[in-house]
Amino acid sequence: MDFVGHSDFAGTGDEFLGHFTALGGLAPTERVLDIGCGIGRMARPLAGYLTPPGTYDGFDINPEGIAWCRSRYRAHPAFTFVVADLFNRRYNPAGTQSADAFTFPYADASFDFALATSVFTHLLEGEADRYVAEAARTLAPGGRLFATWFLLDDGSRAAIAAGRAGLPFLDAGEAVAVVSDEVPEEAIAFDRRWLQETLQRHGLALTAVHDGTWRGDEAGTSFQDIVVATKAGT
Numbered sequence: 001m002d003f004v005g006h007s008d009f010a011g012t013g014d015e016f017l018g019h020f021t022a023l024g025g026l027a028p029t030e031r032v033l034d035i036g037c038g039i040g041r042m043a044r045p046l047a048g049y050l051t052p053p054g055t056y057d058g059f060d061i062n063p064e065g066i067a068w069c070r071s072r073y074r075a076h077p078a079f080t081f082v083v084a085d086l087f088n089r090r091y092n093p094a095g096t097q098s099a100d101a102f103t104f105p106y107a108d109a110s111f112d113f114a115l116a117t118s119v120f121t122h123l124l125e126g127e128a129d130r131y132v133a134e135a136a137r138t139l140a141p142g143g144r145l146f147a148t149w150f151l152l153d154d155g156s157r158a159a160i161a162a163g164r165a166g167l168p169f170l171d172a173g174e175a176v177a178v179v180s181d182e183v184p185e186e187a188i189a190f191d192r193r194w195l196q197e198t199l200q201r202h203g204l205a206l207t208a209v210h211d212g213t214w215r216g217d218e219a220g221t222s223f224q225d226i227v228v229a230t231k232a233g234t
């Protein structure tokens, strides 16, 4: 069942709850959207943190993961999980619809905090653009998008070229780079300016970038880069 990475499941969840609060300003009473929630690595610590009227909604393209989450959190009425029948070569090759036209199954301005941990790192360019747009649509004014990325810039490109980076991205000079041409969704990196422009185009202001250790620098905040963006308005 564990298809979400090779990290310590509970340790990584606890680490990120700390980042959600310290870097993203998450409060216990907020409405949380977990984009690509997998097997509930973030739902687990959030179940011990959120209090009414706080809520949690997660969706993913992996039906087994969603079935497990529904069973595991059935005693938590504020927690809901939805499956989306979307194609991803790495995570759901049987999916029938394209994520680049997917509308998140939630109303406009439903959430205060949208998180996506290790999800944009598996989306193609059109899908990532669409997911930023949908996160912006479903966030209330003042809401935050907290997401992890592999960002391409002078520092990460130098690390990749020197073989110091945690992932050997091919064609890292491009705006979008992958580690595998056969399965691009294995890991995808985006140029930092591409992200800034995409956030801005969809009404999100870049609040902070916390560089990750994947750049070959042990001082990083987490393995992937953490990006916090805020929806305009109050």
Ligand SMILES: C[S@@+](CC[C@H](N)C(=O)[O-])C[C@H]1O[C@@H](n2cnc3c(N)ncnc32)[C@H](O)[C@@H]1O
Binding pocket: 003, 004, 005, 035, 036, 037, 038, 039, 040, 041, 042, 059, 060, 061, 062, 065, 084, 086, 088, 091, 092, 099, 116, 117, 118, 119, 122, 123, 127
């Ligand atoms: C590395 S896992 C991370 C899961 C979870 N966010 C976590 O941190 O444990 C990547 C997740 O993205 C999901 N995913 C891939 N494409 C997706 C899409 N288009 N929409 C939603 N989830 C997607 C996968 O099914 C998988 O659960």
